[in-house]
Every structure is written in structure tokens, then in C-alpha cells.
Amino acid sequence: MQLNTRIVLVGTTHPGNIGSAARAMKTMGLHDLVLVSPRHPPDDEARARASGADDVLAGARIVDSLDEAIADCELVVGASARTRRLGAEPVGPREAVNQVMALPDGARAALLFGRERTGLTNEELDRCHRLLHIPANPDYSSLNIAAAVQVMCYELRMAAIDGALPETGGRNQPYATAGELEQLYDHFEQVLLEIGFLDPNNPRQLMRRIRRFFARATPDRNEVNIFRGILSAVEGRGSAPRRRRDRE
Amino acid sequence: MQLNTRIVLVGTTHPGNIGSAARAMKTMGLHDLVLVSPRHPPDDEARARASGADDVLAGARIVDSLDEAIADCELVVGASARTRRLGAEPVGPREAVNQVMALPDGARAALLFGRERTGLTNEELDRCHRLLHIPANPDYSSLNIAAAVQVMCYELRMAAIDGALPETGGRNQPYATAGELEQLYDHFEQVLLEIGFLDPNNPRQLMRRIRRFFARATPDRNEVNIFRGILSAVEGRGSAPRRRRDRE
Structure with a gap:
């Protein structure tokens, strides 16, 4: 299912952004949030921003390494504003969601969002099956983390409620984690x-x-x-x- | 064009939300922001949240009445969590954007977003050609205003670039025969x-x-x-x- 998709925030600097991301997730029916080495753990500011999504925030797992956050995930998609000559295949939001939907039953995808200023490192992007590129204004592509999370959770929900969308794959083997x-x-x-x-x-x-x-x-x-x-x-x-x- | 769509924030209480909305707009290439009777005019908090979109914020028109904000618009779409027995036709985000795209050249649409707690009044909704319903989690449908603006501006941008940009791609090596x-x-x-x-x-x-x-x-x-x-x-x-x- 698309709504079991994990949102992974890597090295987030501002706890307020974590709270806003939790709220963005819950509005679209997602709940699995993992924080990799946040600069500060969720605090009052985070809880204020989470608003009624404080349960998602309280349930967030905090881990030390990206590998720990994604070890059990079959599809790992990392948001990146940059394109890399040798990176994973870049996909837009809808293609990313299509690929999440094509996962076999019980498989889980993770969407990774990096640090506010610097995003994900190359080593972190190497862990990704796909690079997510949200097609923003080239003159100002500075989506806030919570805004990017909102857009992707919205797309996942739109796909989830559009029950008519055909499964692409037809693959019935469990994907490797x-x-x-x-x-x-x-x-x-x-x-x-x-x-x-x-x-x-x-x-x-x-x-x-x-x-x-x-x-x-x-x-x-x-x-x-x-x-x-x-x-x-x-x-x-x-x-x-x-x-x-x-x-x- | 979709990106000339006007974003109208009606009676916004928190200036920070106005700043975040300006940022959400600019990331997706929109710039026409009108504020109807905001509780407070944009302040330092608003400018901080607008980040690099301070030009959109500075260019925002502040007006006293909704009618003034939308007088020159051919299509007015009001966001509403409620459905009304006698309201305008409810549409989802993509249908709303389709209708914006179907406007003749030079025509302009306005998307209206209401107060943080109470939304748009019935009188304001009566001004709308369509009611926009973003399909959120029924158990927690509380999208922040800026988040709702982000989702809609994203949809407008996706429609604007549709056809111009391949969703996947990015591979520049010739495929093997x-x-x-x-x-x-x-x-x-x-x-x-x-x-x-x-x-x-x-x-x-x-x-x-x-x-x-x-x-x-x-x-x-x-x-x-x-x-x-x-x-x-x-x-x-x-x-x-x-x-x-x-x-x-």
C-alpha cells in the first residue's frame, strides 16, 4: 500500500520542520516517520507545528544511520534538487509514486528528504534506487522540507484513492530490501x-x-x-x- | 496560462502563513498574490518564512473585499473542507487545474484560501465558480494554508510543464541494442x-x-x-x- 510509505528525514536542522512534515504526512494518511540524526530531537516548536499530528511525531523513530532507517525497504527514493552524472535514475513525483504502487503487497518504500541547506550527501544518494526531482521553478526551487513532504504525500494519497490505477509490474516475487x-x-x-x-x-x-x-x-x-x-x-x-x- | 493564476488569501490570521504561502507560490512559478483583509499585514515573521520569495510577498496587493480581489478573474475556485448542499460544483485538485487550463488565452483564475480556523464564509463561497476539495485524510484533514497553496501551485506547475518535460529520463548514454x-x-x-x-x-x-x-x-x-x-x-x-x- 502507498500509505505505508516511510518518510525519512535525514539530518534535519530545524525541529519545526519535523513537526510540519509530520502534519503534512497525517493530512494525507501517512504515519511512518523516521529521523536520521536530526540536529535536535523534536521539541515544543516541533509539537506546535505538528498540531493534531503529534501522534505521528511521537511515534517517529530516531536512528543514527540511514542504513538503519531503510534496511527493510524495497524501494528507496531520495529527493534531490541536483542531477548527478552517475546517480540513480531521476524520476518526477508521479513516476516515483507509480513505482511505489507497483511494489508487491507487503513491500515498503522510503522517501528520503535531506538537510535544509545541503540536502542528501552523495553517499546517501548512493543508497537510493531512484532520485526524486520535484519540478520546481528553476529560478527559485527552494521547497521547504515540509512542503516537499506535503507534495509527495499528497501524490501518494491521490494514487491511493484512485483505486482504478493499474498495477504496472506483474512481478510477484518479493523485492530485495x-x-x-x-x-x-x-x-x-x-x-x-x-x-x-x-x-x-x-x-x-x-x-x-x-x-x-x-x-x-x-x-x-x-x-x-x-x-x-x-x-x-x-x-x-x-x-x-x-x-x-x-x-x- | 496556469502560472498567472492568482492566489487569494482571505482573512489570514498568522502573517507567517502568508510568508509560507508566498514561498510555496514562487517555488512553483506563481507570483500573483492578493490578501483580503489579513488580520495583520505581512511582518518580519512573514518575510522570514517567505525566504527568497520576499518579492512575491512585497508585491502582494492588500484589499478590503473579496470582490475587489477577484473582479478581473474568469474562474474563481474556493478551497473548502465542507461540502454544501447548495454550493458551487465541488472539484478535486486536478479537475480544478484542468478547468484553469481550459480557460481562453488571457483569462485568469483565482484560487481562494480562507481563514486558518474557519475557512471561507458561505457568502465568500457564493462568489466561487467551483469548490475545491483537497482529498485529505478524513480523520485529520487539517492542511495548513501554505500546504494547501503548495499542493495547488504544484498541480498548476505540473500541468504547465506537462508535455514539455519527460517524467523519467535523465539517462544520456545510448541504450544497448x-x-x-x-x-x-x-x-x-x-x-x-x-x-x-x-x-x-x-x-x-x-x-x-x-x-x-x-x-x-x-x-x-x-x-x-x-x-x-x-x-x-x-x-x-x-x-x-x-x-x-x-x-x-
Whole structure:
């Protein structure tokens, strides 16, 4: 369901913005809020801005790392005003929501919103399957965080109540979670180092390109297992088929 | 044009909300703001909230009556959480924007937003051609004024750029051709056989799954080259880094 989408605020500076974001969420029927290392925890200003959405604010989880916030999410979409040469695929708000709707039952998406001044770091954007670009006025694209959250929660609600919208995918395997993908990337990197394809002294953008490719495909768990199996077979090459079978 | 749409705030109590509304407007490319009898004129709080949209705030007209605010407008749409038995036709955000877009050239629409607590009066709603209903959470429909303005200005902008901007996109590498993908799959299969991961006597659906995965990602030529390079490195493993470099 679209309304179980998690809103993740990363490194927010002003607690008032957290409160306003909670209010924006609840007006559209969302409730799952995670705060990654906020500068200050929610305070009176945050609660005042949350208004009647203080339950969403009170229920917000505060975590230390982005990985912790998204580990169980199958689709991670990061808001970014910038486009990056090697980033994940950029999508507009409606395309992002379509992709949330195409998730299998029980899967969960996370929408990430970065710091007020600087947004999400490149390392944080590397965790994203998609980059969200809200098409703002090029001469003044400075959406307040709560305004961006409002727009996206509104789009999610519009999609949720437009029950007629067809499921695009037809994919019935559970998607891999962000945590499972991180394990795949780690394994991939280790094998690429081992076979000498990745030069640790000159990594160029290889791992970022591989991330982008896999993120675009939003692999299911079975596919991740296939790649993990292939990587294990490459590692174990020459040793024995036994080892491979252990991994299967 | 949709972006010449006027935003009319009627009887606003908190100047901060006026500033936030100005910011919401400018982020989406709107600039025509009219304030009908605000409780307080825009002040420092309003300017702080307007942030870089202080020009929109400074350009706002302040008038004494709603009639004065909308006299030159061909379509007047009033936001209202209530429905009225005898009111104007209720429309959702997208239908409202469609009707704005259907106006003849040079015509102007006004979107009206009422007081924080009490909204628009019945007399004010009687001035409207349409009643705008933003489909919020029935258990908590309390959109802040600036949030409602943000949602509507966003919808106007989306309509304005519709057709001009691809929703997805951003990929500038040429996609791999079907022929290049076939070569990749052949190479992949050969390596999977070589490392013993693919059993020719029991191939199951492995290659089909790999095809489906790659097809879903619609790889570009560069990505195909990376995977071909990795496959060559696996084949050449133990022989020499020289060979890998040849393939790159």
C-alpha cells in the first residue's frame, strides 16, 4: 500500500520542520516517520507545528544511520534538487509514486528528504534506487522540507484513492530490501577486487555504476540470490563445486 | 496560462502563513498574490518564512473585499473542507487545474484560501465558480494554508510543464541494442558454464531469469561493456591482467 510509505528525514536542522512534515504526512494518511540524526530531537516548536499530528511525531523513530532507517525497504527514493552524472535514475513525483504502487503487497518504500541547506550527501544518494526531482521553478526551487513532504504525500494519497490505477509490474516475487542489496554490493566489490577487475588505487566510479544499474532494475530477492550464488561460484572457483552448493 | 493564476488569501490570521504561502507560490512559478483583509499585514515573521520569495510577498496587493480581489478573474475556485448542499460544483485538485487550463488565452483564475480556523464564509463561497476539495485524510484533514497553496501551485506547475518535460529520463548514454544484449547473454552463459554455476544437464530457468533481470534495467552500452569486462576478467582469472585491459 502507498500509505505505508516511510518518510525519512535525514539530518534535519530545524525541529519545526519535523513537526510540519509530520502534519503534512497525517493530512494525507501517512504515519511512518523516521529521523536520521536530526540536529535536535523534536521539541515544543516541533509539537506546535505538528498540531493534531503529534501522534505521528511521537511515534517517529530516531536512528543514527540511514542504513538503519531503510534496511527493510524495497524501494528507496531520495529527493534531490541536483542531477548527478552517475546517480540513480531521476524520476518526477508521479513516476516515483507509480513505482511505489507497483511494489508487491507487503513491500515498503522510503522517501528520503535531506538537510535544509545541503540536502542528501552523495553517499546517501548512493543508497537510493531512484532520485526524486520535484519540478520546481528553476529560478527559485527552494521547497521547504515540509512542503516537499506535503507534495509527495499528497501524490501518494491521490494514487491511493484512485483505486482504478493499474498495477504496472506483474512481478510477484518479493523485492530485495535495501539491506540485502548492500550485502550484494559488498560481495560484488570483494569479488571484483579478488579477480583484479576493480583496482583499489583507481576505483573510478565502478561500484557506483554497478549500484545504479542494480537499483534501476529493483531486483527481487530471488535475483539477488542468483547473483550472490554466481559471486560465490567465482570466489570458490578452482576450489570445489561443494562450496558453491553450500551457498545455494 | 496556469502560472498567472492568482492566489487569494482571505482573512489570514498568522502573517507567517502568508510568508509560507508566498514561498510555496514562487517555488512553483506563481507570483500573483492578493490578501483580503489579513488580520495583520505581512511582518518580519512573514518575510522570514517567505525566504527568497520576499518579492512575491512585497508585491502582494492588500484589499478590503473579496470582490475587489477577484473582479478581473474568469474562474474563481474556493478551497473548502465542507461540502454544501447548495454550493458551487465541488472539484478535486486536478479537475480544478484542468478547468484553469481550459480557460481562453488571457483569462485568469483565482484560487481562494480562507481563514486558518474557519475557512471561507458561505457568502465568500457564493462568489466561487467551483469548490475545491483537497482529498485529505478524513480523520485529520487539517492542511495548513501554505500546504494547501503548495499542493495547488504544484498541480498548476505540473500541468504547465506537462508535455514539455519527460517524467523519467535523465539517462544520456545510448541504450544497448538487442544485438549487444544477446552477445552479453552468450558471454554470461559461457562463463557460468565455465565456473560450474550453470549445469548444462539441469539449466533450470537460470538464463531466462538473467535475461529478464537485464531487460528490466534496460542497460546502456557502457553498462553492457562493464559486465562484459567483468565476465572477461572471470574467464581470464589467473592468466593476466593484460587480457582484461584488452577488453576494456
